[in-house]
Amino acid sequence: MRYDILIGGEAGQGPNIIANLISIGLIENGFFVFASREYESRVRGGHNFNIVTFSEEPLFSNSKSIDILVALDKNTEKIHKEDLKNNGIILEGSHNNMFYIGCLFKILGFDFNLLDSELRKINDYSENIEEAKRGYDSKNTEFNLKSAKSENKISLMNGNVAISEGAIKSGVEFYYSYPMTPATGVLTELAQRQKEEKHKTIELDGEIACINAAIGSAIVGAKSMVGSSGGGFDLMTEALSLTGMAEVPLVIYLSQRPGPSTGLATYTGQGDLNMALHAGHGEFVRIVIAPGDAKEAIERTTQIFYFTQKYTIPGILISDKHLSESHYSFTEKPQITISEKSVKWPARFNSYESDENKIATENINIIKKNVENRINKSKKLSEEIENFKPFEIYGNKDSRNLIIGWGSTKGVILDIIKKVDCKFLQISYLEPFSKKIQEEIKKAEKTLIVENNATSPLSSLIAEKTGFLIKNENKILKYDGRPFIFEQLLEEVEKRIKSTKEIEK
Amino acid sequence: MNNSIRTNAESTWCPGCNNFILLHAVQKVIEKQIESGKRKEDFGIVCGIGCHGKIFDYLNLPGINTLHGRTAPTCLGMKLAKPDLNVIGFSGDGDAYAEGIEHLIQMARYNSDFKYIIHNNQVFALTLGQPTPTTELGYIDKTNPDGVAISPLNPVKLMLVMGASFVARTCCETEQIKYVLEEALKHKGFAYIEVLQPCLIFHKNEDYKKRFYNLQKTEHNKTNFEEAMARADEFDYSSKDxxxxxxxxYQKERKTFEELKLNMQIAINSEK
Known part of the structure; x- marks a missing residue:
């Protein structure tokens, strides 16, 4: 059973705080949670909302229909009431967010002591607790929830925190960043943790300064990372090319939002795959990895540090606003890959083609050898990624129907394949591209692709790497800045799977 | 890397180029430091792109010949990750004052503890003579047949205003460069050193020699900001006389970027 709570209000009214507290209440009571947020690019006012979806079993998407609507302002009620289920509960009035979090705890039948102890972690808590208690006492318990109390503690984490966690586990020493939504969460998380950990976060005068400083740190032997969204990534591409020439290990975190240009600053999209694969002038080897949820984000971050160090190449870790800022719940422990440092000071590096002493050269034989040395890194790299599950098949492995996706669409696809006869091929390593993917695609009779963009760059990549063409009618694309919602994707997939059997070529 | 800080790389600077003097002075200063116990790996050099950048090939020291205009942030990143390293950055006037001037401005404010030598030949020489931000008014080249009409930047004033803790200019003369670089290496914090060396090819008739005078041979008080600004105003990079x-x-030490960033306790109680 899935339940959805939608909390909406103006920026500044604190829907986020309610969502976070109820999510904690839910996981502490043994429920799995998926919580996303939609907000406008403004500091106060407007209409923001969070959806907290929960279940006794793991889930990774939000639904359209709402069980409980918390309306912090009239606008929220107006916009979302039509999605409220017939027996749904609406909480509205002139109370503040603390009152409503109290209401929610009571309605769901949770102990007030848990909320009390969570509220004590926030400054000036006494008034908050009083208000929450008033809310708690004003309601009756309406749900008779039974969780499959799991032995393992449920972790709750958003993608940005997970990527930060992965970076710390990889021994990151410097994270250079200029704020840009939706990547800023990594800067915030790493900044908060720099006193207890060994890294430093450094904010410089722009993305160009950041990546060049990161290269400076990397050449003296520090594990370095930078992060931004598409626009900031654009600014870093000349230096990305430098890392290819000078063979500097560097992790670049790219959290996508819809472009082109400033686009939709606080919304989600997957329009930057081609940029990650191709940005930077000249020919050089890179690794591009896109995790699909928070636990995977921790694991893939440690892998990208491993590969960038081992092969002295740049690595691009792709996320998007939906993964970066949504909260995921999981019980399994992430698998950490340990990475050894590869750069040892003293050493010389050059942006020019250079000889063995890194002195610039235009010598015809040296140039040819250098180019081959750099490009040939891809051979071993392509082999070694096969040990790291560069792709994964989920669901009924014998199904003849296949959905392909990458990045944050993983969550909603995992949820819908429980309802429809389909398996799911998630491609996490976009570059290098596993040779085994071709076999998986060949096995399927019907192949659908799901992407949060308008031109389906993954289809093009698959065509380039495997020769397999996905039909336009089998591309399920969403490019309105919003993530796929459970019912919506289920309907789109069912429409295509029920249609007459076709053989694709 | 062998023990000498010199290399056998063929020099591709023009015969008689002022860069030879600059190179010689830098070699002398670093060799002296190595004789008195420093190791080659205690130094890190960074160059950009342009005639100046070729110095990377003539100094057998670790570091990076990086992108055009990005010397300064690269130096900062090295210094943060290895605070004991003596980092020396080299840039041309194109590299420091055109592409990447935002970094120069911020570095003065940050006070990262590296030494930054600007080879100012007042022209984009390697691309065959286009004007930079410090090219004089009226300069004619193929891209400006009617002559440069925009007044040049005064980078010394810019550095003073932005709070650089060490601001120097030298003529292209060995002893003068040696003196200033040695003082800069003793200075804790960002040191800006401009070496004024009009290009022999594109500024054939420029003769600054008679016009130079040494501030350290006058009553100049280098701790006085107003005096420094007044001296910086005397030459506008364009006038002929x-x-x-x-x-x-100007020279006044304060906490460095590395001290402030790497030690959070200091950052919280920082005083200027």
């Missing part, structure tokens, strides 16, 4: 002050305009 004004005096050109050289030497250390």
């Amino acid at each position: 004004s005096k050109i002050p050289v030497g250390i305009f």
Whole structure:
């Protein structure tokens, strides 16, 4: 059973705080949670909302229909009431967010002591607790929830925190960043943790300064990372090319939002795959990895540090606003890959083609050898990624129907394949591209692709790497800045799977 | 890397180029430091792109010949990750004052503890003579057949205003560069050193020699900001007859970027 709570209000009214507290209440009571947020690019006012979806079993998407609507302002009620289920509960009035979090705890039948102890972690808590208690006492318990109390503690984490966690586990020493939504969460998380950990976060005068400083740190032997969204990534591409020439290990975190240009600053999209694969002038080897949820984000971050160090190449870790800022719940422990440092000071590096002493050269034989040395890194790299599950098949492995996706669409696809006869091929390593993917695609009779963009760059990549063409009618694309919602994707997939059997070529 | 800080790389600077003098002075200063116990790996050099950048090939020291205009942030990143390293950055006037000037401005404010030598030949020489931000008014080249009409930047004033803790200009003369670089290496914090060396090819008739005077041979008080600004105002990079002050305009130590960033306790209680 899935339940959805939608909390909406103006920026500044604190829907986020309610969502976070109820999510904690839910996981502490043994429920799995998926919580996303939609907000406008403004500091106060407007209409923001969070959806907290929960279940006794793991889930990774939000639904359209709402069980409980918390309306912090009239606008929220107006916009979302039509999605409220017939027996749904609406909480509205002139109370503040603390009152409503109290209401929610009571309605769901949770102990007030848990909320009390969570509220004590926030400054000036006494008034908050009083208000929450008033809310708690004003309601009756309406749900008779039974969780499959799991032995393992449920972790709750958003993608940005997970990527930060992965970076710390990889021994990151410097994270250079200029704020840009939706990547800023990594800067915030790493900044908060720099006193207890060994890294430093450094904010410089722009993305160009950041990546060049990161290269400076990397050449003296520090594990370095930078992060931004598409626009900031654009600014870093000349230096990305430098890392290819000078063979500097560097992790670049790219959290996508819809472009082109400033686009939709606080919304989600997957329009930057081609940029990650191709940005930077000249020919050089890179690794591009896109995790699909928070636990995977921790694991893939440690892998990208491993590969960038081992092969002295740049690595691009792709996320998007939906993964970066949504909260995921999981019980399994992430698998950490340990990475050894590869750069040892003293050493010389050059942006020019250079000889063995890194002195610039235009010598015809040296140039040819250098180019081959750099490009040939891809051979071993392509082999070694096969040990790291560069792709994964989920669901009924014998199904003849296949959905392909990458990045944050993983969550909603995992949820819908429980309802429809389909398996799911998630491609996490976009570059290098596993040779085994071709076999998986060949096995399927019907192949659908799901992407949060308008031109389906993954289809093009698959065509380039495997020769397999996905039909336009089998591309399920969403490019309105919003993530796929459970019912919506289920309907789109069912429409295509029920249609007459076709053989694709 | 062998023990010498010199290399056998063929020099591709023009015969008689002022860069030879600059290179010689830098070699002398670093060799002296190595004789008195420093190791080659205690130094890190960074160069950009342009005639100046070729110095990377003539110094057998670790570091990076990086992108055009990105010397300064690269130096900062090295210094943060290895605070004991003596980091020396080299840039041309194109590299420091055109592409990447935002970094120069911020570095003065940050006070990262590296030394930054600007080879100012007042022209984009390697691309065959286009004007930079410090090219004089009226300069004619193929891209400006009617002559440069925009007044040049005064980078010394810019550095002073942005709070650089060490601001110097030298003429292209060995002893003068050696003196200023040695003082800069003793200075804790960002040191800006401009070496004024009009290009022999594109500024054939430029003769600054008679116009230079050494601030350290006058009553100049290098801890006085107003005095430094007044001296910086004497030469506007365009006039044909004004005096050109050289030497250390201004010097006042304060906490460095690395001290502030790497030690959070200091950051919280920081005083300027």
